[in-house]
Amino acid sequence: MSSLYKKMNYVDGITIINNEGTILFTIKFNQDIDKKIEKTIIGKKLFDVFYNLDSSNSTLFECMNKEMPVEYIGQLVKNPYTGDTYTDNISFPIKHDGVVVGAIELSKSIVSNKSFNRKNTDMNSVNSTINLTPRCLDLGYKSIYTFDNIICKNSNMVKLVEYAKNISDSSVPVLIMGETGTGKELFAHGIHSFSSRKDKPFIAQNCSAVPENLLESIFFGSSKGSYTGALDKKGLFEACDGGTLFLDELHCMPFHLQAKLLRAIESKTARRVGETKERKFDVRIIAATNINSEDILSKGFIRKDLYYRLSVVKIEIPPLRERIEDIELLSNYFAEKYNSIFEKNITSISKELMKFLMSYSWPGNVRELENYIESSILSTPAWESELKAKDTDTQFYNECPKTKPMKKILEEQELNLIHEALLITNGNVTQAAEYLEIPRQTLQQKMKKYTIDKLKQP
Ligand SMILES: Nc1ncnc2c1ncn2[C@@H]1O[C@H](COP(=O)(O)OP(=O)(O)OP(=O)(O)O)[C@@H](O)[C@H]1O
Numbered sequence: 001m002s003s004l005y006k007k008m009n010y011v012d013g014i015t016i017i018n019n020e021g022t023i024l025f026t027i028k029f030n031q032d033i034d035k036k037i038e039k040t041i042i043g044k045k046l047f048d049v050f051y052n053l054d055s056s057n058s059t060l061f062e063c064m065n066k067e068m069p070v071e072y073i074g075q076l077v078k079n080p081y082t083g084d085t086y087t088d089n090i091s092f093p094i095k096h097d098g099v100v101v102g103a104i105e106l107s108k109s110i111v112s113n114k115s116f117n118r119k120n121t122d123m124n125s126v127n128s129t130i131n132l133t134p135r136c137l138d139l140g141y142k143s144i145y146t147f148d149n150i151i152c153k154n155s156n157m158v159k160l161v162e163y164a165k166n167i168s169d170s171s172v173p174v175l176i177m178g179e180t181g182t183g184k185e186l187f188a189h190g191i192h193s194f195s196s197r198k199d200k201p202f203i204a205q206n207c208s209a210v211p212e213n214l215l216e217s218i219f220f221g222s223s224k225g226s227y228t229g230a231l232d233k234k235g236l237f238e239a240c241d242g243g244t245l246f247l248d249e250l251h252c253m254p255f256h257l258q259a260k261l262l263r264a265i266e267s268k269t270a271r272r273v274g275e276t277k278e279r280k281f282d283v284r285i286i287a288a289t290n291i292n293s294e295d296i297l298s299k300g301f302i303r304k305d306l307y308y309r310l311s312v313v314k315i316e317i318p319p320l321r322e323r324i325e326d327i328e329l330l331s332n333y334f335a336e337k338y339n340s341i342f343e344k345n346i347t348s349i350s351k352e353l354m355k356f357l358m359s360y361s362w363p364g365n366v367r368e369l370e371n372y373i374e375s376s377i378l379s380t381p382a383w384e385s386e387l388k389a390k391d392t393d394t395q396f397y398n399e400c401p402k403t404k405p406m407k408k409i410l411e412e413q414e415l416n417l418i419h420e421a422l423l424i425t426n427g428n429v430t431q432a433a434e435y436l437e438i439p440r441q442t443l444q445q446k447m448k449k450y451t452i453d454k455l456k457q458p
């Protein structure tokens with residue numbers, strides 16, 4: 001028996017992701033973890049939440065790539081909610097019809113970080129495959145978003161959504177371009193859900209998340225004995241028959257595979273690795289890349305022939321900084337969303353904060369804005385009704401293209417308001433606090449911070 005099983009005599013956490021790395025389910029029985037946090041993590045990308053993980057050190061990704069269980073003793077997991085934690089964990093690939101569609105991790109929280117080591121579990125000692133439950137199958141294979149989930153009012157974005165709707169109901173391949181976090185995957189889901197393929201599979205595959213030598217068999221399948229350990233296995237094209245295959249980060253696909261992809265798109269057939277038989281399929285390809293249109297060909301990210309085949313329908317999503325009106329709409333939308341999730345009492349975003357949200361350049365686009373609003377709401381006290389900028393947002397202030405730092409401007413405003421309140425109430429702190437609609441104690445703390453002496457007020 002593996003040493004991990006002796007140590008892991010029980011588990012207190014379960015996480016399930018699909019093969020794109022989206023968290024479908026998570027539950028931590030460890031009482032230290034807030035239930036509301038579990039709720040907000042679902043639907044996010046694993047690496048967006050656990051920011052110290054990537055495809056090279058995540059057991060969930062490694063077990064999908066190797067198609068076998070992977071265990072880790074004493075893994076450090078960092079996330080914005082609970083700080084650093086260590087876990088012992090074991091991850092199993094989840095398969096449906098012979099194809100890896102996700103992974104499940106069983107974890108046990110530990111406090112100390114002793115003998116950190118990682119190894120593959122002996123294939124003979126444990127069944128390497130867990131059957132997919134209908135719930136996971138639905139989440140892993142069906143599109144969960146529609147065009148209604150794309151929040152926008154910028155006229156270019158509105159036109160883009162209209163255009164995407166118009167081209168949805170055809171089998172023409174689509175190329176979606178845009179900086180990271182602009183909503184490429186949301187558009188792909190929208191197109192699928194708006195098409196007659198909506199009840200068929202939607203499978204997303206990130207081309208950068210799989211080792212190069214496994215990509216071909218993952219896409220096209222393999223036949224028994226075609227390489228060491230190869231089994232008769234369907235590829236994504238076969239598994240996705242009738243549906244939509246979303247190829248994310250297409251520029252990470254090696255050139256020789258891009259040629260095979262082009263051939264498969266044009267002939268609507270593919271050969272499993274190690275087979276000569278052509279298999280027919282009916283799959284719509286939606287590809288996405290965050291490389292801009294100037295560089296994509298000139299710097300050789302994608303083969304020209306494939307690019308021209310895919311770009312018949314090209315959707316270029318503008319960065320958030322070029323659609324300022326969407327910043328306001330999205331900020332309010334995310335504030336409402338996280339206010340409800342975290343059960344806070346925020347009813348508005350302060351004018352000052354909104355001004356700065358609208359002037360920041362958002363290099364991480366909508367994802368960065370969502371994460372910012374989420375963490376701001378989480379750290380706002382329950383009695384606060386207005387979402388304000390915080391002192392800790394130093395990085396954010398520094399990046400604001402303003403002559404004065406945001407913190408300074410907010411402090412000046414706060415100081416002015418306190419002076420005004422004390423002036424009106426003749427220096428009566430209780431009345432001034434009532435006037436400002438803040439607790440008396442908070443006002444006293446602020447007066448101390450700004451060294452305001454009420455007796456010296458005019
Ligand atoms: N217009 C929008 N309305 C609401 N949410 C949005 C919008 N655009 C993006 N998002 C949200 O921002 C996050 C990032 O979106 P998505 O994953 O689609 O971006 P992406 O372009 O695929 O990013 P990457 O290149 O990093 O993969 C998701 O949580 C998504 O729901």
Ligand SMILES: [Mg+2]
Nearest residue numbers: 184185248288
């Ligand atoms: Mg994406």
